Amino acid sequence: MLSTNPFDDDKLREECGVFGVWNADVAASFVALGLHALQHRGQEAAGITSLDGAGFHSHRAQGHVAGNFDRDETIRALPGRTALGHVRYSTTGSSALRNVQPLFAELADGGFAIAHNGNISNAMKLRRTLNRRGSIFQSTSDTEVIIHLVATSPQSKMLDRIVDALHQVEGAYSLLMLTEQGLIACRDPLGIRPLVMGRIGDTIIFASETVALDVIGARYEREVAPGEMIVVNADGVRSFRPFAAAAPRPCIFEHVYFSRPDSVVDGISVYESRKNIGAVLAEESGIEADIVVPVPDSGVPAAIGYAQASGIPFELGIIRSHYVGRTFIQPSQEVRHLGVKLKHNANSALIKGKRIVLIDDSIVRGTTSVKIVQMMRDAGAREVHMRIASPPTRHSCFYGVDTPERAKLLAAQMDVEAMAKYINADSLAFISIEGLYRALGDQRSAQQPQRCDACFTGDYPTRLTDLTDKKAEEAGLMLKAVV
Structure with missing residues (x-):
């Protein structure tokens, strides 16, 4: 399965x-x-x-x-x-x-x-x-x-x-x-x-x-x-x-991805905050293009904000089927490869010959971004520019989010230019941490951030005792091995 x-x-x-x-x-x-x-x-x-x-x-x-x-x-x-x-x-x-x-x-x-x-x-x-x-x-x-x-x-x-x-x-x-x-x-x-x-x-x-x-x-x-x-x-x-x-x-990622857009978190409409994030993203890293395409469904509000701020038309260039379950029996490698289109498929008639701005909420390992960009190229996109509605995720979370270990986070291993080449995008840009705070109506203070943004900055607001103990134990074992 x-x-x-x-x-x-x-x-x-x-x-x-x-x-x-x-x-x-x-x-x-x-x-x-x-x-x-x-x-x-x-x-x-x-x-x-x-x-x-x-x-x-x-x-x-x-x-x-x-x-x-x-x-x-x-x-x-x-x-x-x-x-x-x-x-x-x-x-x-x-x-x-x-x-x-x-x-x-x-x-x-x-x-x-x-x-x-x-x-x-x-x-x-x-x-x-x-x-x-x-x-x-x-x-x-x-x-x-x-x-x-x-x-x-x-x-x-x-x-x-x-x-x-x-x-x-x-x-x-x-x-x-x-x-x-x-x-x-x-x-x-x-x-x-x-x-x-x-x-x-x-x-x-x-x-x-x-x-x-x-x-x-x-x-x-x-x-x-x-x-x-x-x-x-x-x-x-x-x-x-x-x-x-x-x-x-409070966790800043609730506004980026976790919470439903029809919720209110920290007194702020999540839908409005995501639109604001998209608008700031357009201000910080706008580019000439023909259409703005969200990665469904989490990229939709930010893509609307980006389109409104940039004046570039918002279009559903990727269509999601809501009638496919999460799992499906796939008896062969060929069918397994075709199965990825069961739930999301490029709107080829819209994409062909266009310069596309793809909006997604984050890049973790990068495997998803590779698939999305290739989907757009296969559909005939002339250019594919990716814009991310959060800063680069360079650090693991230890507060209740299942994050890959840091070695598997793409942004922890590459700079943005190298990431763009890896996902085969014509350009790649992330909202800045300052821009993210601005979209939420805040101004980040490096001395005392108003939110937990550790996955972006590495600024953890509490002690991480188990992690520290684990690193100390691993260091001790390595020392013993050397001796």
Whole structure:
């Protein structure tokens, strides 16, 4: 089973998506709808855990939300007025069912379910310490580290145990936790990963993106603030700030690619921000051409902005079929080669003889860009110029994004001129980091960036303990080998 989409295999993979509901009839049905809206954030697995008077109920499965949570009997098996859910793409831990969230454990003072978007950058070090203390792990997910830290905390109250656990972790996290004391939402002190709160009457909802609130008819209330913990139970909605204040660093790539264009992130319409990015890209690296062509679907808003700013017509030069599944049985190499056109195909009548500006959101390994440029040349394009709506991706992400190791990032190995030759484009240009910030209404400060842009700049906003330990261990082994 191989992917038929030649453009999806060379993208930064979305992290995960979380969705939680307090005080709703059949809360699990709301969660299932919310997870449908967040499917783009994780297409590997999905899970829902609910709570009623009889206790906790869970269903977790590999694959999409549709097919796993669209049957009445599945939802009926998840009773209760409170539930949380998760869609997953594995960044830490394998894709095995044991790693599918929400994770659940019976602690000394009751059940504890957790759904996590992000990545704990000192999880391996904490895991080794916990193992030595006698903790027995059931998964390879970094999220389970939080469960064990809560379970072994010396604090007496559940909320204090959670705070104690989170004070020990590094990295990025937007968390939803379900206990018999209530539904708890928490965001890391830098706010790297997104989390919002909404409401339908007396029903409280938390979600990774505002689009999930829209789908269930909820009113957007506000973002969960960086470093904030919100507890929802019979006593109402209470907000706590258990962490030292820090300058927020939300992930800038949410605006470039991860979030749906109909979401609002950091108070900014993602669709508008992507159009702005395209306009700035046209200002910085405009070129004479006949048409602007987006790489579907993520390149469309930026291409619209580029076309409007440059005055070059926007055209759908690549047509995407929406009726082909992600996988397809391909019995031979010849059929496998033809299969890449099942989902995307050049609009040859439009392309032939034209000078094309191709707009894409990023270049990772470069394999996708090679295919796209060749597709345009095969369709008869006279010139192919590629413009990228993000700066060169030169560094790996350690905050919940599945990024190739740096040696496999094309921009870490080549300058822009060499990259243009590699993908066989007549020219190649990226938006500058300053231009990207400007498109979002900011002005980047090298001393204190307003966002996490580490994948472009290498400026990581937290310690990377596990990476540092790994490098030290590898250096020690190399030294021993030399000696």
